Every structure is written in structure tokens, then in C-alpha cells.
Amino acid sequence: MKKNQTLKSVYLDHGATTPVDPKVVEAMQSCFTDRFGNVSSIHWFGKEAREGLEKARETIAARLNADKEEIIFTSGGTESNNLAIKGILGAEKGKNHIITSKTEHPAVLRTCRALEKKGVDVTYLDVDQDGFISLEELEQAITGRTALVSIMHANNEIGTIQDIKAIAGICKRKKVKFHTDAVQSFTKVPLDVKDIPADLISLSAHKIHGPKGVGALFVRKGVELAKQMHGGHQEKDLRGGTENVPGIVGFAKAAELAEQKHVQHMQGLRDRFIEKVLQNIPDSVLNGSKERRLCNNANISFKFIEGEALLLHLDEEGIAVSTGSACTSQSLEPSHVLLAIGLEQDVAHGAIRFTLGRENTQEEMDYVFDRLKKSVERLRKISPLGK
Amino acid sequence: MSSYIDQYSEKVKEHFLHPRNMGGISEEELKSGEELVTAEVGNPTCGDMMTLYLKIKDQKILDAKIKTFGCAAAIACSSVTTELVIGKTIAEARKITKEKVAAELGGLPPIKAHCSNLAVDALQKALDNYERGVNVIKK
Numbered sequence: 001m002k003k004n005q006t007l008k009s010v011y012l013d014h015g016a017t018t019p020v021d022p023k024v025v026e027a028m029q030s031c032f033t034d035r036f037g038n039v040s041s042i043h044w045f046g047k048e049a050r051e052g053l054e055k056a057r058e059t060i061a062a063r064l065n066a067d068k069e070e071i072i073f074t075s076g077g078t079e080s081n082n083l084a085i086k087g088i089l090g091a092e093k094g095k096n097h098i099i100t101s102k103t104e105h106p107a108v109l110r111t112c113r114a115l116e117k118k119g120v121d122v123t124y125l126d127v128d129q130d131g132f133i134s135l136e137e138l139e140q141a142i143t144g145r146t147a148l149v150s151i152m153h154a155n156n157e158i159g160t161i162q163d164i165k166a167i168a169g170i171c172k173r174k175k176v177k178f179h180t181d182a183v184q185s186f187t188k189v190p191l192d193v194k195d196i197p198a199d200l201i202s203l204s205a206h207k208i209h210g211p212k213g214v215g216a217l218f219v220r221k222g223v224e225l226a227k228q229m230h231g232g233h234q235e236k237d238l239r240g241g242t243e244n245v246p247g248i249v250g251f252a253k254a255a256e257l258a259e260q261k262h263v264q265h266m267q268g269l270r271d272r273f274i275e276k277v278l279q280n281i282p283d284s285v286l287n288g289s290k291e292r293r294l295c296n297n298a299n300i301s302f303k304f305i306e307g308e309a310l311l312l313h314l315d316e317e318g319i320a321v322s323t324g325s326a327c328t329s330q331s332l333e334p335s336h337v338l339l340a341i342g343l344e345q346d347v348a349h350g351a352i353r354f355t356l357g358r359e360n361t362q363e364e365m366d367y368v369f370d371r372l373k374k375s376v377e378r379l380r381k382i383s384p385l386g387k
Numbered sequence: 388m389s390s391y392i393d394q395y396s397e398k399v400k401e402h403f404l405h406p407r408n409m410g411g412i413s414e415e416e417l418k419s420g421e422e423l424v425t426a427e428v429g430n431p432t433c434g435d436m437m438t439l440y441l442k443i444k445d446q447k448i449l450d451a452k453i454k455t456f457g458c459a460a461a462i463a464c465s466s467v468t469t470e471l472v473i474g475k476t477i478a479e480a481r482k483i484t485k486e487k488v489a490a491e492l493g494g495l496p497p498i499k500a501h502c503s504n505l506a507v508d509a510l511q512k513a514l515d516n517y518e519r520g521v522n523v524i525k526k
Binding site: 304305306307308309313316325334344345349381382385 | 403404406409410427431432433434435436437438454455456457458459461462
């Protein structure tokens with residue numbers, strides 16, 4: 001659908017990806033032609049590139065209060081998740097059980113399913129109606145064969161923030177490695193590795209106004225991983241491949257630019273938007289925890305209408321969002337996250353995810369509310385349901 | 388979102404954004420000799436549901452209205468189906484297939500074929516109901 005050129009264009013799909021900050025682009029530019037050397041080269045060009053890489057590593061580490069030796073750069077969140085899960089399974093001999101949750105990102109779930117085909121046991125923990133796992137169930141599920149627990153920090157669809165400090169504490173006590181996918185939460189939710197004893201943390205650049213194709217995995221000192229990307233000895237011999245210095249430098253710059261004031265700004269806009277919608281658009285319901293929720297996420301179901309239809313109406317008005325409706329998935333099944341929190345299928349079909357960014361304004365949110373209300377009314381008018 | 392959005396033809400988009408003949412037909416609207424038959428297909432659990440209303444007199448479909456819960460393709464298929472049946476005889480309407488509906492829309496992405504199925508199912512069910520006197524109101 002071409003966006004209507006006379007109207008505004010409002011991007012509310014930051015959970016999918018974000019525009020790269022101009023300062024990030026600037027930081028990256030210098031690496032394409034000036035700092036272009038191969039980090040592994042012994043000569044001066046390599047040294048220049050190495051300096052850029054190591055400075056970026058320090059920046060990312062500082063953001064987690066970690067040591068720089070604990071940061072491995074990857075091609076993004078998906079690779080980090082794969083490296084964490086397959087890496088631990090490969091290193092922990094004799095242990096072939098993983099515990100995860102039903103609401104994880106496909107990068108975790110499909111990795112687990114692939115490992116199941118190779119004989120690994122996987123427990124998929126249930127979540128409650130807000131998307132939280134039960135700490136008791138987690139503790140009970142851990143056995144002597146459990147190699148890893150993988151629970152994401154903030155959910156990409158419904159924004160629910162798990163208590164990873166408590167989860168990490170349980171895992172530490174039971175001597176099981178703990179991995180958390182922090183792709184959505186990094187720089188938005190406090191994450192201090194001296195406070196939260198996680199062993200592995202996945203990060204991604206393109207969710208925080210950095211470039212696509214680069215991410216990192218925090219690997220706590222002493223944690224052994226089986227290498228997945230064989231080749232050169234880069235990244236402490238854990239991940240072969242010439243380092244993507246421009247991407248990594250961009251990632252670090254993006255992390256540097258993400259401030260607490262942005263979190264407060266997004267949260268304010270988001271909270272006011274949710275309140276306005278729930279109060280003024282009947283038969284609308286917030287999906288996921290109201291309180292322990294990612295600052296920029298609003299996932300709302302509009303009863304009696306279907307998500308793709310609403311999404312395309314909004315798209316016509318220049319508004320970009322996403323939906324957990326079946327009609328936009330290849331399998332014709334609604335979002336696994338929405339089903340896991342117990343939403344009735346028809347309510348899951350009417351879910352829209354709004355994910356804000358630091359550049360969104362109150363004026364934009366008011367415009368979106370106005371168009372949203374009209375579009376919902378139009379679709380309800382032609383629906384056989386409701387009334 | 389997959390790339391099928393780009394595969395929606397201009398006609399699908401037109402019928403989706405400006406759907407024709409949306410709504411219902413009530414008993415009060417019927418004049419002498421006219422009959423109203425309704426048919427409901429699909430269900431909200433599947434994400435696709437349609438309720439079709441036909442006003443029939445002397446074996447001819449005078450008017451058709453439809454209500455749809457579903458995606459853009461489903462809404463477009465319901466809209467175009469009503470246009471295809473209005474003014475047709477029951478025998479002519481029986482010949483309307485899902486391929487005709489899809490063709491009238493300039494084609495549908497393969498994953499959306501079930502939407503044209505549902506619209507035609509609604510039509511055939513309404514005509515079946517009419518023949519069996521199910522959900523029929525006569526003036």
C-alpha cells in the first residue's frame with residue numbers, strides 16, 4: 001500500500017526495527033574508508049581497525065557493567081541466541097536438557113526445536129495471562145541434566161519484563177547456566193551483570209537506532225561455549241569471521257546515545273496512548289503486563305475485527321504498526337505469544353502491536369489515536385460480530 | 388509481515404478500502420413477494436467469518452449485503468461476491484466459483500485463496516438455505 005502523501009507518516013514499529021541515528025551513520029562512515037583494515041592484520045591499518053573495535057567493545061561492556069573480555073560481537077540477536085544455546089549444549093557434556101518459555105522469540109524456539117530433533121530434551125514453560133513464567137515451575141523443572149535455562153528479558157510482542165534477577169538467582173543456586181535474550185530490553189530496562197548473575201545475554205544493534213546485521217553476546221568469565229562459526233580465531237576464538245568494524249562501531253555509538261530520558265519520553269507517550277485507547281475505543285484490551293512492561297510497547301486487541309485489515313487501514317493513513325494476527329503469518333496461526341497468554345483466538349486475531357521510538361511526538365500519537373478510532377469503527381460497522 | 392501485501396492487486400485494495408454492499412438486510416425492508424435468506428460461514432476462531440444476506444424474488448437476486456470479520460482479502464472477496472450476484476438468477480449465481488471471484492479481483496496471493504473459498508461458500512450456503520427453506524423470511 002502506497003502511503004497517502006498528503007498525510008503524515010508515523011512509524012510505530014520500533015520493535016521490528018529502528019531508523020539509524022545520523023550520529024551512528026557518521027561514526028560508521030569513518031570505518032568504511034579510513035579505518036577499513038582487517039582487525040587481524042599486523043600492520044598499521046589493522047591496528048587502526050583494532051582500536052575502533054576494542055573501543056566499541058568497551059562501550060557495550062560498560063553499558064552492562066561487564067568486562068570488555070565478556071563481549072563477543074555477532075551478526076545480530078538471532079546469531080547471539082543460536083551461539084548461546086548451541087554453544088552451551090556443545091560445551092556441557094552429559095547435560096542435554098534445556099528449559100525455556102513458550103513466549104520466546106523464534107530465534108530461541110526454533111533453535112530449541114532443531115536441537116530436539118537431535119535428541120535434546122526441551123521444557124517449554126507456560127506463562128500466565130500477563131506473560132510471566134512461574135519461578136516455582138522453573139525451579140521444579142531443573143534436573144541434573146539441565147544445561148541451560150533461556151528466558152527472554154522483555155517480550156518483543158507484549159512487552160512483559162521477566163524478573164531475570166530472580167530467575168538468574170535460581171539458576172545460579174542450582175548450578176545451571178542462564179541465558180537471556182535482551183534484544184528488546186537493552187538500554188530500555190536496567191541491566192547490570194554485577195547485579196543480575198546471567199551467564200549469557202543476547203544484544204542487537206538495530207533495535208536501538210543502530211545498523212542491522214550486528215549484535216553481541218555477553219559471555220560471563222568462566223563460561224565455556226562450543227564454537228559455532230568456525231574459521232579464523234576472532235572474538236577469543238569463539239566466533240570466526242572478519243569483524244564488521246563499521247557495524248560494531250555503529251552499535252557502540254547507538255548504545256552510547258540511548259539515554260534514560262528517552263525511556264521516560266517513550267513511556268509517557270505510550271502510557272497516555274494506552275489510557276486514551278482503552279477509555280475511548282470500546283471492546284479494546286491491553287495484552288501483557290500493565291506495570292512490568294517495556295517502555296515503548298503497547299499491544300492492544302480490538303474485538304470483532306481482524307488485525308491485518310486494521311493494519312492496512314492504518315498503513316493507508318501513513319501509520320506503521322504490526323499485528324499478531326494469523327493473516328500475516330505464513331502458517332495462518334495467530335501469534336504464539338498471544339495464544340500462550342491464553343487469549344481467545346478471535347481476540348488474538350484483532351491484536352495490534354504499537355512500538356514507539358524516541359523520535360515519536362505527542363502530536364503523532366494524537367493523530368494515530370484519531371485514525372485508529374475511525375478505522376476500528378469502519379471495520380466494526382461491516383463486521384458480523386459484536387453489537 | 389510477509390511480502391504478500393505487495394501482491395495485493397489494485398482491485399483488491401479498492402474493494403478492501405471501499406467495500407461494496409456491506410451490512411445486512413432486515414425483514415422490514417421486504418416488499419410483497421420478496422424473500423430474505425441469510426447464511427453464516429467461517430468462525431472467529433479461524434479469523435474469517437462472513438454473514439451473507441440475499442433478497443430474492445421470482446428466482447432472481449434483487450439485492451445482496453454482507454458482513455465480514457477477516458483480513459483485507461476476505462473483505463475484498465465478500466465485496467466483489469455481492470457485486471457478482473446482484474441481478475443474477477439463482478441458476479446463474481450457482482455457477483459463481485472461487486476462481487471467478489479471484490479473477491474478478493485480478494488474482495489473489497496463494498496464501499489468501501481460502502478467502503475467496505469462504506465468500507463462495509457463503510453464497511452457495513445461502514442458495515442451499517433458500518432451496519431448503521432454512522433461514523428464509525417471506526413477505
